[in-house]
Amino acid sequence: MQQVDKDFYARADAHIGLSNQQLSEEAGRGKVSASMMFATARFNAWVSACGWSSAEAMGAARVNTIEYFVAEYRKMLEENLDDYIENFADYMQPEEQRKD
Numbered sequence: 865m866q867q868v869d870k871d872f873y874a875r876a877d878a879h880i881g882l883s884n885q886q887l888s889e890e891a892g893r894g895k896v897s898a899s900m901m902f903a904t905a906r907f908n909a910w911v912s913a914c915g916w917s918s919a920e921a922m923g924a925a926r927v928n929t930i931e932y933f934v935a936e937y938r939k940m941l942e943e944n945l946d947d948y949i950e951n952f953a954d955y956m957q958p959e960e961q962r963k964d
Contacts, residue, residue, distance in 0.1 A: 908933055 867922065886896045916922040916941050922929075948955055 883896050883900050885895065886899070891899075912925075913922055916925070
């Protein structure tokens with residue numbers, strides 16, 4: 865992943881915190897995840913639109929824009945999956961069940 869600014873993880877943690885607050889019996893992990901992904905996609909579409917002076921110019925860059933965001937998401941997902949695989953016991957198992 866690219867170099868990140870000093871507040872990068874704090875902002876990410878704030879989004880995760882909001883998602884955790886939204887978890888309930890009616891809105892489980894899958895629904896909250898879907899809402900978060902939609903919000904990210906919507907926000908990134910807006911960020912992209914801010915860089916263009918017309919719908920035509922934005923449309924001409926559509927494929928490249930999608931490829932950029934999908935590639936970045938893939939890198940971040942791979943990094944986080946690898947982190948969870950490596951630290952599964954610490955992240956997912958209660959301390960009393962760990963075999964340290």
